[in-house]
Amino acid sequence: MDKTPKELFQEKRGITVVKNLENRHFEAYYCPTEEEALQKVLELIPEESSVSWGGSMTIRDMGLTDALNRGNYRTIDRDKAENEEEKKKAYRDAMSAEYYLTSANGISEDGQLVNVDGTGNRVAAIVYGPEYVIVVAGMNKVAKTADDALVRARTIAAPTNQQRFQRKTPCTVTGACGDCISPDCICNQVLITRNCSPAGRIKVVLVGEELGY
Template identity: 55%
Template sequence: MTMLDEKKSPRELRNDLLAQKLIKNLNMRHYDAYYCPTAKEALRKALKIIPKGCSISWGGSMSIRDMGLTEALKNGDYQVFDRDDVTTQEDKARIYRKAFECDFYLAGVNAISEDGIIVNIDSNGNRVAAITFGPEHVLLVIGMNKVCQDIDAAVKRARSTAAPINMARFDHNQTPCKTDGICHNCKSPDSICNYISIMRMSHPAKRHIVLLVGEDLGY
């Protein structure tokens, strides 16, 4: 162990090792993948990846907001389509569809398995649709708190951890998980668990860029 390693916490050492395993597995699944120990480093890396002047959109990801990426892009030399800048559902829907034509789409994920399978749950389907097809490039920001042992654990995390926390963000929606914080596999009309996406690989190869971050980001 080097002197530099000795200054790292056990969590940092574990994240470094796990990230290297994840990058190897993601590369085998045809993703570009990088690891940044901190959100500040991840922000700098993301701004290097995204060329100035390109068109960009995103969904409701808290990860990209937590790290300051959306604010940096809106204040930079980029063509940004942000649903938070409009108020009507019609305008939001237009931005959802505009995302398919953008150079870059940004998103977090709800969970990722140690072997590189990515799981997302969506309400309207606009996020998983854009991640799956449309934008030329997709940048996925993933805090190490989203890493799960296998695909079953990843789906459970998305449904039982991420979804109830995300549900708590919405004042107008009422679901059983909002009442007690537990997933009930409900059929509520307000459910945000309408579409579940499981990504085995990036296609076309390298279309998806994964930025792993050694801090807790999002839910």
């Protein structure tokens, strides 16, 4: 079947971003579909590895967390926590996992990752702790520059996530960023990962579909 113009555009743009990520010492891949991305991520994680993840809807919606829980892996899954103390322990244990899975709030065309976080557990894991980090992101997360990716994180990803959480922030009410300092703000930590160090620790799987927020 011939590819549509949109599919061709996403593929060519995705391959360019992959090359730019590789120039910044990330290990990067482009997968046209979420099914191919799921298989690629599973290929990257050896069986019996310890694996955890953040609050990404991308990896949940594509069935990745379910596949890991069913597979031969030692998963640290905060979604299974029965109380707040167990959840806190899962957060801490995730920092020493061999593989940590997340998405990105934005990726610049020149290969920089941009993430905004509420509690900071996700950005902390990206920076240091887990032996490897795997970032899975739809091409809808790609923006022209790192500044544009940050705008995307603040004005699209965060307000959309707050519709899920329904916390007391301006964007929950209006759908627009109010640059708030509310106790319920989920834009407390801002991380721009310019380069991957050590090289190859962070692996990025770009998907030629719209995934997550």
